[in-house]
Amino acid sequence: MLINQLSIFIENKPGRLSEITETLCKHKIDIRALSIADTTDYGILRLIVNKPEEALKALKEEKITVSLTHVIAIAIPDVTGGLNKAVKVLSSKGIAIEYMYAFLNPKSQTACVILRVEDNEKAIASLQDGGIQIMKSDQVYTI
Amino acid sequence: MENNYYQPEIECADRETIRKIQSERLVSMVKRCYENVPFYTRKFDEMGIKPDDIKSIDDLSKLPFTYKTDLRDNYPFGLFAVPKEDIVRIHASSGTTGKQTVVGYTRHDIEIWSDSVARAIAAAGGTKKDLVHIAYGYGLFTGGLGIHYGAERLGAATLPVSSGNTVRQIQILQDYEPDIICCTPSYAAYIGETCRDMGIDTKELPVRAGIFGAEAWSEGMRENIEKLLNIKAYDIYGLSEIAGPGVSYECSEQNGMHVCEDYFYPEIIDPDTGKVLPDGQQGELVFTCIAKEALPLVRYRTKDICSISHEKCSCGRTLVKMMKPQGRTDDMLVIRGVNVFPSQIEYVLTKLGMEPNYLLVVDRVNNHDTLEVQVEMTSNTFSDSVKDICKLESKLAAALKTTLNIGAKVVLVEPKTLGRSEGKAKRVVDNRKI
Secondary structure, eight states: OEEEEEEEEEESSHHHHHHHHHHHTTTTEEEEEEEEEEEEEEEEEEESOOOOOHHHHHHHHTOOOEEEEEEEEEEEEEEEEEEHHHHHHHHHHOOOEEEHHHHHHHHEEEEEEEESSSSSHHHHHHHHHTOEEEEEEHHHHHH | OOOOOOOHHHHOOHHHHHHHHHHHHHHHHHHHHHOHHHHHHHHHHHHHGGGGGGGGGGGGGGGGBBBBHHHHHTTTTTOSSSSSSGGGGEEEOOOSSSEEEEEEEEHHHHHHHHHHHHHHHHTTOOOOEEEEEEEOOOOHHHHHHHHHHHHHHHHHEEOOOOOOHHHHHHHHHHHHOOOOEEEOOOHHHHHHHHHHHTTTOOOGGGGOOEEEEEEEEOOHHHHHHHHHHEEEEEEEEEEETTTSEEEEEEEETTTSSSEOOSSSSSEEEOOOTBBOOTOOOOOEEEEETTOOSSSSOOEEEEEEOOEEEEOOOOTOSSSSSSSSEEEESSEEEETTTEEEHHHHHHHHHHHHTTOOOOOEEEEEETTEEEEEEEEEETTTTTTTTTHHHHHHHHHHHHHHHHHHHSOEEHHHHHHHHHHSSSSSOEEEEEEEOO
């Protein structure tokens, strides 16, 4: 139920992002989803890839500062109100969302929403209770 | 300008008289060290030296050197030669790790230190009629209180403003009309520029002289300060381990500083071999505190590089002169008048569980020294949360402030930015042109 997301520290300098994409390309890693949290001096690049453990090893070999974070992926129907339902379930249970990013899954007419929350177990239980579909990791890596 | 001496009987004494005083004091000091400081008892015994072996100042080179690490290893009061009840003052300055370098003084030590500073103020033309504006920081650092006690010793009036609040410093210069100002040279330049920006004509200010130290400054900086503030700018040198400011001071010739060698005997040595070098040759400056009671350091290695000269001085003083220090044998920096050792940054990083990979970038903007500490963000300290990274930055900045005693900007960087070098890593980039 938990997805391994790569979190990478990047300085706000030209060329730093391309070093990362270059490394992933070299090791034939496919990116499935991506988001960047930016601050003045640095950013945190968050990636969902098809082979997270391999990607972690490859990036570490290049002395890139990287770690794996457990996030949750939910599948919501690609209709108006789809996201609202899921977010309401979480807020009703007092579960704070640290960050989220979403992308469409063309194969199944759903949207995949990646969520980072403080308590993964509690969030998963609440979402399932509320009828929200939690995606399995292998489903996410092979989107 | 008429020469102004505080203690002409010693400042202008003949060399034979000075030598006699030095020999007497050294002989007495060596006995005191051997009998009262276990560190020196051990050291002398190890080298097979007995106090009686030292009969005059010529025997000084028989004695061992003392290093800053000895003060650190005996932190805080392990090298004191007198009982606690005889200590009347404690000061401290930057250490090379997390602990400060601690020094102590008896009443007599304060008197000789004050005498030294009084000599300096008199050499800058100061008299008991003057009001001395002191903009060095007051506190554990020796700058503020050192000048303060020296000015009072001279009989002058003191204005203990301390540092900071530049607008107020200027208001005081205008309204209280001090005659002499004392602060770091970069702060003096900053005050001068602020006056200019505020449209204040410094020719209208009565202040006529300044005594500047605690950091290195060039002839170019002197010219700039003298022009901006319309004063004569004098150099002063010192270090807490020996006493504080006043160990040596510039006179009207403004070409080298007279050392209070009746209190603090100077030698120049080859830093690698320890051999004493002749006049005119550059080497490491070493002091022996022949007149001090609380912390009588033997051949203390300052790590400052300069030369000394016994050449006749037009001011009439016969005390030996040291030239402006030209650099250091270690990697110590002086930032906003505060000593900073790169090893202090290492200490803070390892204490916080971080890799000690960093780069210090020092600059000077508008005469204000800035320090940026670039620290490597590695996988084990990295967090996926911006909030956590910000917390780490704040924690690091606070820990650095506590240890260094000055504020630094923390910038987290990728390991690649700092790079790896073969051999000793480059830890400091100093962009200042002094």
